[in-house]
Every structure is written in C-alpha cells, then in structure tokens.
Amino acid sequence: MSTSHVAAEASLPVPSGQPVYLDNVLLDENPGELWLRFRFVAPNIGQTVGRVGYDVSAVDMDHLCATLAVPYVAQRELVPARVVISLSDKAVAFGENAPDVTQFFEAYRLENADCIWEEF
Structure with missing residues (x-):
C-alpha cells in the first residue's frame, strides 16, 4: 500500500459548507485489486446535536x-476497482x-468518469 500525504491549508469546498481537509490518499491493493482511499478530516461530523450528520x-x-x-484517477491513468x-x-x-x-465511509466504482455509489 502506498500513501500520499497532502497538507491541505484551506478547507475544500463541499455542498454542506462544513470544513473538510484532505489528510491522505492510499493506493491499497490488499483487497486483491486496486482501491483508492481518499481520507479527509471533517472536524464537525458526528451524531450529537449541532454536529454534521451522515445524511449531509x-x-x-x-x-x-x-x-x-x-x-x-484520470491524471494518473489509474484503473481502481x-x-x-x-x-x-x-x-x-x-x-x-x-x-x-466519528468516521463516515462511502465506496464508489468509477464508470465513464462518474462516481457510482456501491453499497457495502
């Protein structure tokens, strides 16, 4: 597995407006195929009152x-599963x-440059 650490100075723009920072990108072949893992820190997520929930x-x-x-993926010509x-x-x-x-995860397959949600 290889890791690419990224120091994000500013929050990334997301629809909710919550602060989100890229922590790192992992290229993981342990599942037997290439999985790209984009790991973000979103300090305001959680289930308690006043926190940003899973739905958002x-x-x-x-x-x-x-x-x-x-x-x-396109820039690096990768073909992740x-x-x-x-x-x-x-x-x-x-x-x-x-x-x-608190951690939230979603998995996607890429098809024609679209992210298709994959239910676990």
Missing part, C-alpha cells in the same frame, strides 16, 4: 468523489481502532 456528509462525499477522485471516500472528525492512522473518532 454523504452528499459531501459524493461531491468529493466527483471533484477530487475522478480527476486524480473502487474509490473509498472517508471523513473522520480527527486524523486517524489507516486501520487503527479509534472508538472515540
């Missing part, structure tokens, strides 16, 4: 797939157990 964050993840993942977009309220090492961290 799901729209943001769709947007991040379309606006960041699709161009990334899946693209995973994840949001965490704190940065967490990949695969680390962090029960105190």
Whole structure:
C-alpha cells in the first residue's frame, strides 16, 4: 500500500459548507485489486446535536468523489476497482481502532468518469 500525504491549508469546498481537509490518499491493493482511499478530516461530523450528520456528509462525499477522485484517477491513468471516500472528525492512522473518532465511509466504482455509489 502506498500513501500520499497532502497538507491541505484551506478547507475544500463541499455542498454542506462544513470544513473538510484532505489528510491522505492510499493506493491499497490488499483487497486483491486496486482501491483508492481518499481520507479527509471533517472536524464537525458526528451524531450529537449541532454536529454534521451522515445524511449531509454523504452528499459531501459524493461531491468529493466527483471533484477530487475522478480527476486524480484520470491524471494518473489509474484503473481502481473502487474509490473509498472517508471523513473522520480527527486524523486517524489507516486501520487503527479509534472508538472515540466519528468516521463516515462511502465506496464508489468509477464508470465513464462518474462516481457510482456501491453499497457495502
């Protein structure tokens, strides 16, 4: 698995307007095929009152797939089996157990430069 760390200075634009920062991109072949994992920190997500919930964050993840993942894949001429977009309220090492961290995930397959949601 290779990791590309990205230091995002400013929040990325998403439909909800919540702050979202790219933490890193992982090229993961452990599932037996290439999965690209775009990992973001979104400090305001969570289930408590006043936090940004999954329903709103799901729209943001769709947007991040379309606006960041699709161009990334095209520019690098990659052919991933899946693209995973994840949001965490704190940065967490990949695969680390962090029960105190809220994390939302969505998986997509890319088809004709479109992100097609894949239900787990």
